[in-house]
Amino acid sequence: ENSPCVVFIEDVELSKNGEGGKVEGTGSGFIWDTFGHIVTNYHVVSKLATDRTGFHRCKVSFVDSGGNKITNEAQVVGFDPDYDLAVLKVDASGKELKPASVGISGDLKVGQRCFAIGNPYGYENTLTTGVVISGLGREIPSPTGGAIRGAIQTDAAINAGNSGGPLLDSSGHVIGVNTATFTRKGTGTSSGVNFAIPMDTVFRVVPYLIVYGTPYRNRY
Template sequence: MALLQPLLRLLLLRPPPPPPQRTPHLPPPSASTRRVAAASAAALLLLAAASPPPRPARAEPGGGEDDVDETHVVRLFEGASPSVVFIKDLLVVAQPRGRDGRGAQPVYDEEGGATVEGTGSGFVWDSSGHIVTNYHVVAKLAGDGSESHRCKVFLEDSSGTSYSKEGRLIGYDTAHDLAVLKVDVDGDKLRPALIGTSRGLRVGQSCFAIGNPLGYEHTLTTGYPIGG
């Protein structure tokens, strides 16, 4: 009996267990509710059918900024290249005296044995045949008292055909490394260069140079101004 009393007190002090929860009873969906659900499902199916699946990203050929830049450079070269000339400073050689007794004839053609003393670039200044180049290209021609040097200028006509003419030195400025040649060519066969100004150039802008370095005709080089 003494052992039952503490056990009864412990049972009386414990809180009663919570009542069991009942599952709420939901009424069956009405006809209008079923119609709304069916319409919503049909709408989702229509949207899925109307929207094509996403395609993997790919690079489209042409039309990019790089293509636009390349096209601009190509057009610039094609437009300015006919105004650029290739200049050769040739050392004249003499053909041996002929059997007919006539004197030796000067030859300033490479095929005839003339030696190329130097090469350079220039551009057509006007339709009168004036060619602007650097003085160092024709320096030997300028200081040649024996007339053993000749200058050969290679040009392009409107069809892109290359031809050559002898260039006569008519003036030069050693301090600014400039020289002017004259070729006898019909004005309609010449393409004078469009002369601009360097006043608006800024460091970092793109610049393009067309020339004939090391004897390679009509090459294009790109760069940037690095100082004012």
């Protein structure tokens, strides 16, 4: 039911003559509203967000409410590396977008079932199931080297390409943004220790990125 809200993201670097290009990275995201805003991790689109060459493009693919697959170019609206969050926007004209159904993360319980949806290794809308190991309180590193506090720890598999996708509760509400995993040494595969940024943090950060394009603390 939540698959139409999930977005497949590709970071494409154009060739020097502006033709063709190669995929530099992939990730996931989810539709935030009917205006075309998409929430994802900053590290998924960091090359695009900091690009000064003009050769990076962001291509997103998703399914609209009518079941039609849409592939569009997206623009970066705002980002907050300290919380590893970013907002993209696609032209929503004439499209029936299905925003994610968002929940809250503050009342999660240890042992609660959850589900991760994303695009691991490019396989679109892959669902993995697990349990919330620790409701809140874990600490994970941010792209800037600081700490993101209050992360959700889960054993729902998060592999390459899952970053930025939604972590759902059993009612289908988004309770976090899949962000990081501890990988088995030498394999690159998930160890079963995975983390998501809690939805309560996302609620604090994303509206300011949409309005100001910058975190609340930097808005002036």
